[in-house]
Amino acid sequence: MDHSFLVLVLLVPCLLCFSSALETIGPTQSLSDGETLVSQAEVFELGFFSPAGSANRFLGIWYKKIPDRTVVWVANRDNPINGSPGNLTLTASGNLVLLSYSSDTIVWSTNTTSSKPMSSSVRLLATGNLVLQDGSDPNSEVYLWQSFDYPTDTFLPDMKIGWDLKRGLNRHLVAWKSPSDPSSSDFTWGLELHSYPEAVAWKGNHKYFRSGPWNGIRYSGAPEQKPNNLFWFKFVSNEEEVYYTYGLQDKSVLTRNVLNRSNDAWERSAWSDPTQEWKYYSSVPKDKCDNYNFCGPHGYCDMANLGCQCLEGFSPKSPDKWAAMDWTQGCKRDKPLQCGDKVGFKKFTNMKLPDTTSTWVNASLDIKACHEKCLGNCSCTAYTHSDIRASGSGCALWFGDLLDIRTFSDGGQDLHIRMAASELGGDNGNRLKIAVAAVVGIVGALGMVFTIYCCHRSRTKSKGETGEKGEKEQKNEHSGEDMELPAFDLAMIINATGNFSANNKLGEGGFGPVYKGTLADGQEIAVKRLSSSSGQGLKEFKNEVILIAKLQHRNLVKLLGCCIEGGEKMLVYEYMPNKSLDAFIFDDKRSYLLDWPTRFSIICGVARGILYLHQDSRLRIIHRDLKASNVLLDKEMKPKISDFGMAKTFGGDQSEGNTNRVVGTYGYMAPEYATDGLFSVKSDVFSFGILLLEIISGKRSRGIFRSNQNLIGHAWRLYSEGRPLELMDPCLEDTADSSCKFSEVMRCIHVSFLCLQQRPEDRPSMASVAVMLGSDGPLPPPKQPGFLIDCSDGPSEADSSSGKLLSHSINEITISLVQAR
Structure with missing residues (x-):
């Protein structure tokens, strides 16, 4: 007979009945089943428990002095210990780990290490917050890890519900499946991130209850939530955090908010000593x-x-x-x-x-x-x-x-x-x-706003240069315009670009050519020159001035000024010495200069730039032509999104818009936009998903792979076959040992598929994308993405059923779609 098994059988009942309390857990110390960790003033207690009717063991926190144990937090809710006791250990590396005696396997872990692991300690605070902190300063409120960041079904005073945007952390509640099963149910509660955040309860994929936005005093849908002598409430929304919290005026009161799956409600209650029970005094939903x-x-x-x-x-x-x-x-x-x-x-x-x-x-x-x-x-x-x-x-x-x-x-x-x-x-x-x-058509509106933002020469030429008549003509031409952009003289631009020398030409788009220039003070510039033969370029030029004149973000290219003189219309930008992203990732030699940390930094920077356009700028802007050639790189290889000639603006984040003129680049377009002219912020999300795959693979989206698949189909096949890392640019494998984090690559591939979903409503917002890229939490499984049409020959025929005509150029295959009226 296995004597070690006999010892364990005899030992387990003793462990379950023996109880002792600790104040802290130090390095290499442990908390065994039967021992507890007690908070100051003995308000809360941490230990092992089994719910009524269950033999499973869980590590949890409960109120110490309340009978019929009221659990407020569970560590291993979705991974119970079956049939044996557990052991909580603070490892030498500073990580808090829950082990199962029977299998000696890790059941749960904080997955956090300390810079000073041997001085770390674990305490249970009087608020019910389990914290891992630097033991050399037990009074510090800077924690290496805390349970308040990972709530289960209970919202306690001083806890935060909402987002830590710097860490990509979403603190939200998830109800127990039943009173005897603390595992995660489909009933959740948290804050939705958009311009006007609000709390929302979900049942599965369906909204169940909405609080209304915070209006400075309360949630607009909770009129009873007013300042009182018992509670204080606070809502915080800034660049780093968006959260709701509350606290007690009288710390002796025990109160909690619980998300209850049994009656699908958010319940607020307080403990009554005289009756020895929880008194419910509010809940939502409160009526139909x-x-x-x-x-x-x-x-x-x-x-x-x-x-x-x-x-x-x-x-x-x-x-x-x-x-x-x-x-x-x-x-x-x-x-x-x-x-x-x-x-x-x-x-x-x-x-x-x-x-x-x-x-x-x-x-x-x-x-x-x-x-x-x-x-x-x-x-x-x-x-x-x-x-x-x-x-x-x-x-x-x-x-x-x-x-x-x-x-x-x-x-x-x-x-x-x-x-x-x-x-x-x-x-x-x-x-x-x-x-x-009186709202006019888009071209008229662009023209009107253009006269507000565009500029003319800031230095009027003398009469000796232009003549009195020419000066009057100039004044008439620009009368009434509000000069908000710095102006550049044509002579200055000609001198800076070597009279638009072919040697200084950086590229060409639908608007016309772009030239590098150097001003007299040595500042390098990029000059976008409107082609006189391009009718479409005039609209793009106006649009670009309107949109980018006052946009300020480190991941958007900066507009320095403009020049309108002598029939010329030009925009002057900061010069990007490393040119565009496509010049690196699609070049066999230069791609080696982009190791994985640099590529990941570019990915995150582009995501932040798009998020700014969608959510944080003065206007809601849909770029509509996001691609590798429109991502410029500065001297430090930091990305800046450029070319706003195709962009659309909204005063708010409309669910979708429609256009009779589809413009953009084939290979990056969302399916609903390319086929039906429907666009939204989710169109940019789709384009970002394509860009992600290109940065990871070093391959163009329009390339043809096995079985005549495009890049999306090729990537999805590898992912479905369990070989996603084969998508990586081969040059990344050469540096994998030193710089490439496979977990980050895998996460980016996963996020790309979420962005490439066929239905726009299935794609995440850019706020969610930014959070997913910056965190290591679980991601939802992607559905099969929306495959682009096979593009080996490009679109060439009119769609007779829809009356839509597609035309394309050879280089960028930029599409204009005209819809019959």
């Missing part, structure tokens, strides 16, 4: 109006009338279903709005603000400027203050359908909704702001 989008688009839920109503100016989209109390299809406008219609805004009060997925926010605008901003964009459907403190401040705009609205008898806030002017006559005393939104 809290169910996400209960009344459909443009419908609002009104508990006073026990059902759904259409916003004034809207009627049920399906009257028969509406009468049968099926409100899911929502409401439609009585008078559909077109650009150029006379419109105004009607103020609705006591509203839970609509879903903020498609919003634009500016904290510095007042309500008048917010009104004008929405009025000037015919895609804008509503606006309000983003912060309701004092007399209100900031601006939030909505685009597209208004979803998940309800009214409150006490609470909510004002929402100004776009209406036809003819519907605003009988407003029952509400203050109206009626105006004509």
Whole structure:
């Protein structure tokens, strides 16, 4: 008989019944099953437990003095220890590891090492936070690891729910599957990252409840959440963190928020000593109006009338279903709005603000400027203050359908909704702001804004050079323009570029050629010269001035000024000495200069640049022509996105737009854009996915691989066959031992497939992409990506079924698509 097995059988019951408490766990020390770690003031306790009705062992934290153990955190929730005790050890490398006695395998780990591993220690704080810290300074609040960063189903005071953007960490709650099973269920709660963040509960892939955005005092959908003598609340949103937290005015009170799968609710409760039980005092959803989008688009839920109503100016989209109390299809406008219609805004009060997925926010605008901003964009459907403190401040705009609205008898806030002017006559005393939104076509709009941003010569030539008549003609030509860009004289540009010498030519695009130049002070520049024979180039030139004149980001190329003189129209940019990314990754010799750390840095830099365009710039910008040749590299090989001639702008992040003129580069286009002219921020995400594969592989997306596959098909085949690393550029394998992190390569390949999903709604946002690239957490499994059409011969025929004509050039295969009207 195996005597070691007999000893273990005899030992296990003793371990389970024996109990002793520790204050800390030091280097190479351990916590065995039967021992516990107790917090200061003996509020919380860490140890091993088995849920009622289960033999599995888990490492968890619970309230020490509350009977019927109330667990607030579980380490190994999805990997229980079966049939044997466990052991928690602080290793010599400074890593906290949970082992199973029976198999001596690692069940759970912090996966964190300390710069001073031998001085590390583990403590359980009075807040319920298990921390791994530098033992040389036990009072430090800088932790090597903490359980508050990885909550399970319970939200405790001083804990944060939300994002640490620097670390790519998403602190969110996941409910237990059942009272006897702490493993992760499909019921989750967390903060959604977009311009106007809000808390959302999900059941599987479906939104279940939405808090509304934080309005400076509370979530707009939680009017009962007001300052009181018991709690304080705080919402933080900046470049490094987006999170919600709360705390107690009276530290002696025990309170918690639990995500409960048994009744699909977020429950807030406090411990009652007299009754020795948890007293529930609030929960959400609290009524049927809290169910996400209960009344459909443009419908609002009104508990006073026990059902759904259409916003004034809207009627049920399906009257028969509406009468049968099926409100899911929502409401439609009585008078559909077109650009150029006379419109105004009607103020609705006591509203839970609509879903903020498609919003634009500016904290510095007042309500008048917010009104004008929405009025000037015919895609804008509503606006309000983003912060309701004092007399209100900031601006939030909505685009597209208004979803998940309800009214409150006490609470909510004002929402100004776009209406036809003819519907605003009988407003029952509400203050109206009626105006004509005269929105012209895109070319006219570009021309109008162009006159605002574009510049002319800052130094007027003397009469002796131009003559009095010529001077007057110049003044008339530019009268009324607001000079916001530095101006360059034509003579200066000619001298800098050697009179546009062929030796200084850097390349050519649809707008015309680009030249390198050197100014008198030695500054190097790149000059984009509009070709006089290019009608399309004029539109691109105007668009580029409009979009990039005031964009400031380290991963966007910087516009220095322009020159409009003597029939010439030129843009002057900072010069990128290493030219474009394609000159490296597609060149057999120069590709060796890009080791994996450099490539990964370029990937992350491009992601940050696109995220800025989509989310953080003054306007929402869709680039529409993201490709390797439009990523320039500075002297330190840092990437800068260039060429905004094809870009589209929105006042907010619309779900999608449509165009009759598809422009861009074949091989990078999203399927829905190339075939139907539909574009969105997710079109850029698709292009980024292509760029990722090209950077990893060193191969062009238009290349032909085995079985006549393009790069996406080739990469997916390798991934599906379990050979993804064979996609790597061979030159990376030569440096793999010193610089290439296979885990990062694998992660980038995985992220690329998520970006390349066929359906735009299945692709992540660039905010999510940036987080995924910067973290090492689990990623969702990708579906088969949207394969591009075989491009060995390029598109050449009209699609007779759709009336669309594709044309392309030989080099970049830049497409223009004309749709029959």
